[in-house]
Amino acid sequence: MNGRLKATLVLRGLIVLFVGLAAVFLLDLWGRPAPLRLIPLVDPAFLDTATARRSYADLVRAKEDLSDFDCYACHEKNKPPVLRYDEHQNLLIPREHSDIVMGHGQHGRNNNCFNCHNETNLELLQTRDGRQVKFADSSQLCGSCHGPTFEDWEVGAHGRISGYWNRSRGPIKRQDCVNCHNPHAPPFPSRHPAPGPHLLHELAESSARAETVP
Numbered sequence: 701m702n703g704r705l706k707a708t709l710v711l712r713g714l715i716v717l718f719v720g721l722a723a724v725f726l727l728d729l730w731g732r733p734a735p736l737r738l739i740p741l742v743d744p745a746f747l748d749t750a751t752a753r754r755s756y757a758d759l760v761r762a763k764e765d766l767s768d769f770d771c772y773a774c775h776e777k778n779k780p781p782v783l784r785y786d787e788h789q790n791l792l793i794p795r796e797h798s799d800i801v802m803g804h805g806q807h808g809r810n811n812n813c814f815n816c817h818n819e820t821n822l823e824l825l826q827t828r829d830g831r832q833v834k835f836a837d838s839s840q841l842c843g844s845c846h847g848p849t850f851e852d853w854e855v856g857a858h859g860r861i862s863g864y865w866n867r868s869r870g871p872i873k874r875q876d877c878v879n880c881h882n883p884h885a886p887p888f889p890s891r892h893p894a895p896g897p898h899l900l901h902e903l904a905e906s907s908a909r910a911e912t913v914p
C-alpha cells in the first residue's frame with residue numbers, strides 16, 4: 701500500500717466515525733444528564749450585616765426622629781414620674797409608653813425604670829455605682845451591673861468588634877450593647893440558623909434524601 705492510499709483510507713474511516721457520532725448525539729442514544737436542580741437563593745436576612753437594633757447614638761448620627769427621647773416634651777421637670785404597680789406587684793406601663801415591653805431578667809428582676817433612668821433628670825441614665833451617663837454612653841450603664849460581660853466586650857470577646865487588628869492602620873468599630881440588646885427586654889428571641897453551604901454539584905439520590913431529613 702502506498703502512502704496516499706493509506707491516508708485516504710484513514711480519512712474515510714474518520715468521516716464514517718464522526719458521522720456515526722453525530723447520529724448518536726442527534727438521536728440522543730446515550731441519553732442526557734439530568735438537569736441540575738436550581739440553587740435556591742439564600743434569604744437576604746442571613747446576609748444582612750446590620751445590628752439587631754439602632755441605638756440612640758445611631759439615630760443622632762443619622763439625624764432621625766428623636767422624639768421618643770425628648771422626655772420633657774411630656775414630663776414635667778422636677779416632678780419624677782411615679783411608678784405604678786398592679787396587685788401582684790407587676791409594674792404597669794402607661795399607654796404613652798406602650799411600645800416598651802419590660803422583660804429584663806427572669807421574674808422581671810430588673811424592670812424598675814429607675815434602676816437605669818435618672819428620676820430627677822429623665823434625659824440621663826444612672827449607673828449602679830451612681831454615675832450619670834448620657835443615652836449615647838449607655839454601654840457604661842450596662843457595664844455597671846454586667847461587669848464580666850462588659851470586660852469581655854472591652855477586650856473584644858463579646859459583641860461584634862470589627863475594624864483593624866493593627867491599630868496603627870486604623871480604628872476598631874465597637875457596637876454598643878443596645879445595638880444588639882433591647883435594654884428593656886435584653887434576651888434574644890430564638891431564631892433560625894443560617895443554611896449550610898450549597899454543594900454546587902448534584903447529590904446522589906440517597907444522600908440527597910438524607911440531606912433533607914431535619
Ligand code: HEC
Binds near residue numbers: 813
Ligand atoms: C409622649 C409623651 C411622653 C414622652 C416623650 C415620655 N414619656 Fe414617660 N410617661 C408619659 C406618661 C403620660 C406617663 C404616665 C404618667 C406619669 O407617670 O407621669 C409616663 C410615665 C413614665 C414613667 C413611669 C412608668 C411607669 O411604669 O409607671 C417613666 C419612668 C417615664 N415615663 C420615663 C420616661 C423617659 C425616661 C422618657 C424619655 C427618654 C419619657 N418617659 C418620655 C409620657 C411620656
Ligand code: HEC
Binds near residue numbers: 807810
Ligand atoms: C441595675 C442593674 C442592671 C443594669 C443597669 C442592666 N442589667 Fe441586665 N440584668 C440585670 C439583672 C439583675 C438580670 C437578671 C439576671 C437573672 O435573671 O439571672 C439581667 C439580665 C440581663 C440579660 C439576660 C441574661 C440572661 O442570661 O438571662 C441581658 C442580655 C442583659 N441583662 C443585658 C443588659 C444590657 C444590654 C444592659 C444595658 C442596656 C443591662 N443589661 C443593664 C441587671 C442589670
Ligand code: HEC
Binds near residue numbers: 811
Ligand atoms: C436596664 C436599664 C433600663 C431599664 C430598667 C429601663 N430602661 Fe428605658 N432605656 C434604657 C436605655 C439604655 C435606653 C436607651 C436605648 C438606646 O440607645 O436605644 C432607654 C430608652 C428609653 C426610652 C426612649 C426610647 C424608647 O424606647 O421609647 C424611654 C421612653 C424609656 N427608656 C422609658 C423607660 C421606662 C418607662 C422604663 C420602666 C418601665 C424603663 N425605660 C426601664 C435603659 C433602661
Ligand code: HEC
Binds near residue numbers: 751859888
Ligand atoms: C453584636 C451584638 C452584641 C453586642 C454588641 C453585645 N451583645 Fe450581649 N449578647 C449577644 C448575643 C447574641 C448573646 C446571646 C444571646 C442569647 O443567648 O440570648 C448575648 C448574651 C449576653 C448576656 C447573657 C449572658 C452571657 O454572657 O452569655 C449578657 C448579660 C449580655 N449579652 C450583656 C451584654 C452587654 C453588657 C453588652 C455591652 C457591654 C453586650 N452584651 C453587647 C449579642 C451582643
